[in-house]
Amino acid sequence: MSILQHTTFYxxxxxLHDLPSHAGIEVAFAGRSNAGKSSAINTLTNRGRLAFVSKSPGRTQLINFFQLGDDRFLVDLPGYGYAKVPFAIRRHWQDLLSTYLQTRKTLFGLVLIMDVRHPLKPLDIQMLDWFAPTGKSVHILLTKADKLSRQQANNTLREVRAYLLNSYPQCSVQLFSSLSAKGIDETMIVLNNWFGISSASENKTSETK
Structure with missing residues (x-):
């Protein structure tokens, strides 16, 4: 059983001054509004309503912390890039996101969500530019892979991977679909490594339940 299945709201x-103080590890999820971030979190945690899926992109305005136990936290960052959000709010989100990503010492890595049909948009690149100087890991989920044929999805994956290799070598990337559950195991391997969880310890936890 995955440790993410025990995730609870924190x-x-x-x-920024309200960020919780702890000595553990945070992994943040970020992405453009309507790219499938909340659905990805709900799928990975096997919790249908853990992260709120809004029909109005840009509605999630808070940094939401979810605790996995033992000072491990999944952090859901506000979606970005929704034009109808008032300028003052967009500016606040920009300052909040950039400062958090660049200065948060307990942040171990970033999971960046991109719609496979529209990857590497300017604001996605901006997120990478904010985070790259930290030297920390980035894992990109190309979501909604079920919306493309297998060949189309794989072609996009190769193109994005080639771009990242040249510009952001600390990034890894994969296909993902909340609808078909494609890519869950691959994502969990990354998250377990970041949270310092071995397969053996995870199996042991499952056996004791």
Whole structure:
């Protein structure tokens, strides 16, 4: 059983000074509005409503912390790139996201969500530019892979991977679909490594339940 299946809500913050203090590990999820971030989190945690899936992109305005136990946290960052959000709110999100990504010492890695049909948009590149100087790992999920044929999805994956190799070598990338559950195992391997969880310890935890 995955440790993510024990994920529980911890807190929400809208200001940097309200970020929780702890000595553990955080893994953040970020992505453009309507790219499938909340659906990916819900699929990975096997919790249908853990992350709120809004019909109005840009509605999630808070940094949401979810606790996995033992000072491990999954952090759901506000979606970005939704034009109808007022400028003042967009500016606040930009400052909040950039500062969090660049300065948060407990942040171990970033899972960046991109719609496979529209990858590497300017704001996605901006997110990578904010985070790259930290030297920390980035794993990209090309979501909604079920919307393309296998050949189309694989072609996009190769193109994105080639771009990242030249520009952001600390990034890894994969296909993902919340609808078909494609890519869950591959993503969990990455997350387990980041959270310092071995397969043996995870199996042992499952056996004791």
């Amino acid at each position: 807190t929400s913050v809208n200001r």
